[in-house]
Amino acid sequence: MAAQPDFKLALPPDFEGQVLKVGDHGYDDARLIFNMRWHESQPALIAQPANVADVQVLMRYASAHDIPVAVRGGGHGIDGTSMPHNQLVIDMCPFKEIVVDPTSRTVRTGAGVLLSELDAACQQHSMVVPSGTVSSTGIAGLTLGGGIGYNMRRYGATVDSLLACDVVTVDGRLVRASKSENSDLFWALCGGGGNFGIVTAFEYRLHPLDNIVGQAFLLYDLDEAKAMLLDLCTFMKTARRELSVIVILAPIPPMPTISPEHYGVAKMAVHAVFTGDLDQFDGVINEITALRKPSQVVKGQAPWVEVNRMLDNLAPFGRRSHLRGGYMDPAVDGVIDIITAGALRAPPSNHPAPSTIQNIWFFGGAISEDFEEDSVAFSRDGAVCMWECFAQWDTADDDANFQGWIDTIADELGPKLRANGYINLTTDRGQEWLRGAFGSSEKYARLLAAKAKWDPKNLLRFNKNLVI
The missing domain is CATH 3.30.43.10 (Uridine Diphospho-n-acetylenolpyruvylglucosamine Reductase, domain 2)
Structure with missing residues (x-):
């Protein structure tokens, strides 16, 4: 306490x-x-x-x-x-400054900026900061935890594009942190969470991204999930970097583009987002459907700012929630069986949005190949995919039911998950878990040293806290 x-x-x-x-x-x-x-x-x-x-x-x-x-x-x-x-x-909500410099391809943002606001500002110049996938997320927490999303295969994690931070230290000084100034602090801020100081502004490198991108939803029955996931594992190893794939296992909500016979039925949806040359979009999706024929294909082109809020419906603001996650490899024996069995025993819900969801994010490309593991505190070493299991509900009476569903799957998967992981997409599992989440013992020691230097009294303790 x-x-x-x-x-x-x-x-x-x-x-x-x-x-x-x-x-x-x-x-x-x-x-x-x-x-x-x-x-x-x-x-x-x-x-x-x-x-x-x-x-x-x-x-x-x-x-x-x-x-x-x-x-x-x-x-x-x-x-x-x-x-x-x-x-x-x-x-920090009042800190809404966004200044885009299209000439230097950089952007400066205040710590209260949301992903939707940053996307909108950068897309005026057909550029983007690789970030997350739920538009109501704050850029500060996303960045300080590492930051993954649809552009990670093309441009890396959010912290891989972070150039500098303005930081108020616990004793009230204003300092700048970058690779050349207070580099120990900057390294720790790139994935170590809010343990070290209060960031008031972030500066990022911008990347080109067309305003219109392609996306597709491919539906599969759960009994096809194992074969399709294994096929995707092979396919994504050589897939072009402009292609991002998230596999979603959830009951299908009523949607105008989905056939009514699928409503309420647990399915596997492959959400593919393509940010490359749209003349190649149909061919890319055809390569995926050639792996296994889906029961339904919904595809088209849309503004990036709309595509990057597609998952908002799966995580609306203001419901009771629980979340577990970790890095995994679908090819490891038993992993897919545990995930699909969990999807079939999900608690029922009458809410119009899916209340029980498992997502599998495919890594590879820039996030896996272009940046050294020790370049930032955020760890991605050995990650083939990231699994997350998420539930939302509305009354305290259902806490045990929905949390128990998630924790059972997570505990069954536990021995098959990697020790390192993305700290933003799971609940806090304590100090031993946190020690492993950053990868090597050397990285953890660097984080503790930064904590001891920049917040020795642990005043900034309300986070996934590094205890010294």
Whole structure:
């Protein structure tokens, strides 16, 4: 249990932003986060800084009085740690600056920017930062955990395009972190989470991406899942980098483009997104359907900003949620059998959106081949695919049912998953899990050294926390 701060102490008078406490107008809206399992949590104070100087004021105050601090970016973290009960929260939502420089192919963003906002700004110049797949996600938390999505095979993880960060340290200094300035801090921020300082702005390298891209949904019965997944494993080893594939196992929701006989039935959907030359799009999809004939194909062209929010319907903001995940290889004996058996025993739900989902993201290409494992804290070593199992529901009475479904599958898969993983797409499993998530013991030691240097009192503890 975190120490209870003494908020009889007044915030310094030079803090210019808004301070919200229980009962204030706007407090309940400000504390709303993605996972409603933590909705009863009531922070003692939610401080919304007006500028970087305000963040410095808050951190000097917290450091002087040994007050732990939580930080909210997009509020999308599965563990709900951005809004801890009876604690001080620094809400970075007001930091919405986005400055695109098409000449240098860089973009500077504030820590409160959402993926949808960043995509929209960059696409005005037919460019992109490789990021995530749910548009309500905050760019800050996504980046600090590593960042994977549809462009990872073409351009790498989000941190592979990160150039620099503006960081307020726990003692209130403003520093710049890059490969050439405070490089130990920069390395740790590239996947080590919010353990080291409060990032107020990020600078990224931009990459070309046409406004219109191709996508297809290919439906398969679950009894074909094993053969198709194994075929995809072979196919994706040599697939062009502009092709991204996510396999989704879930009950099919009512959709205008899907035949009604599939509604409510657990299926496997192959979601293919192609960002290359659209004259080649049909041929690429035909290569996939030639592996195994799907029961239905839905394909077309659409703006990137729409395609990159297609999964929003699978993870709407504001329901109770649980998530487990890890790196795996579908070719390992028993893996696919565990996943498909789990899909068949998923708890029923009357919600219009699928409430029980398993996703399998195929790695390869840039994220697997172009960047050294030790170049950033984020680990991707040996990852053939990333599996995630996600559920949403609406009442506390169903907590055990849906969480138990996920945990059973995850525990069965456990010995077959890699120790390293993507920390954003799983609940916190404790220190031993976290030690393995970053890969080698040498990388973990570097992270602990950065934590000891930049946050020795562990004031920034409301995260997947590195304990020194």
